[in-house]
Amino acid sequence: MGSLADRFVPYGPSHWVLMALIVVGAVAFAAVGRWQRDPRTAVLFARTLAVATLLFNVPLLIYRLLPAQWDVGESLPLHLCDLAWMVAVLALWTRQPLASALVYYWGLTLTPQALITPAFDAPDFPHVDFIEFWGQHLLVIWTAAYLTWGVGIRPSWRGYRFAAAVTVGWGAAMLAFNSWAGTNYGFVSRKPDNPSLLDLMGGWPWYLGVAAVVGLAGWALLTWPWTRRSASPIPG
Template sequence: MDWFGLSNQSFDFDMFSRNHLIILGIFILITFLIFLNRKKLSDDKWRRAEIGAAFSLILIEVTNQVWMYGNGVWKLGRSMPLELCNIGLILSVVLLLTRKKVMFEILFFIAILGATQAIVTPALKYDFPHFRFIHFFYAHMMVVWVPFYFSWAKGYSLTFKSVIKLTVFINLLLPAILFINKQADGNYWFLRHKPKSTSFFDLLGPYPWYILSLEGLLIVLSLVVWLISRKWNRSVERRSFT
């Protein structure tokens, strides 16, 4: 299955190449525009845009699954949408369609701690204009933009209970991911072994203790995100009344 009819073109992705820097520029620009236009975006006339954005995420993820299957690279142990950023995409869709605050609370942490890091240092093989390049950055940027939109335009905010909800959510999923990894010979969330290449996992101890270290790190970073978010929201509220 040849996307864009460019089967002979090289799509090797280079981090911080021109195309990557353009994407980073677009990401920063639209993030800034969402914040700058937050009062206009608070109007309910944007409801159709929310639903449209949700269906665009569904479409691009379904297309991604079809691409992997059609090109013979779909594997049960690595291609299901079970990584945290994939789960973030699912939460984005549900949040856009339902506006449930609990979805926002969990998604915000995934966006800040996972999706932003993936945008800056992507684990990606394909460069523009390959479909996988477009899918990767569109999906990850939307996972960030959606909670920012609900925070800045709709007034959603985090509380200490949000950290607890995230922890409960992750630990409820954990047994299911472990089971799927065992049955599918996968390594979702790196729960069966560390990445083969050198990574920060090497600082967290041997298997299986690094899993506990990861959970502790998740809680600490989530608390940091909550504290920064609370201070930011208070600062914005003070400026809005002056």
């Protein structure tokens, strides 16, 4: 364990650098997608990014499952951010609209919230925990920007309904698993210790209902502008 001086501090220097990377990286990936005129080049780039995401995350996942690192409350890939990078790989490789919809909604709402109010009490850069947490989240956001504004895979009401159903189903599954294992994946069984938007939504279980209503309303607002356009979503 590092000293207090070595630990990550919310809104400290490293946090602000990462927040800047979110914006700069998202704009850059969207621009790269728009500049790609040759379909073969676009496919190659997307699949290269998919492989890079796998190469970043899979070794870290294996590392967490090693006996020396094992913690039933932290090691399993059950947080939504874990599922998000897996879906991002699928969306980059296949351009499947429903997979891309999950990346859009999760990557542009839930993942940024995790970065703005991080549930991260660990050493600062270059510790492996720091690299894993922040790298995982940034890759998902950059993928969402690339697929949506770069490649042009637009959200649709079908994608909205799919993302809502998957997310609610995941939340129900985590409630059941947490109850059985004594864990708190997804923070559906209790709020995180760090300050977050959930603090404004009441106690358990009420904050779950409030979060669902606010989240689904927000996703609807993020869908509506795309559906007003004359162009239909680009098929996968």
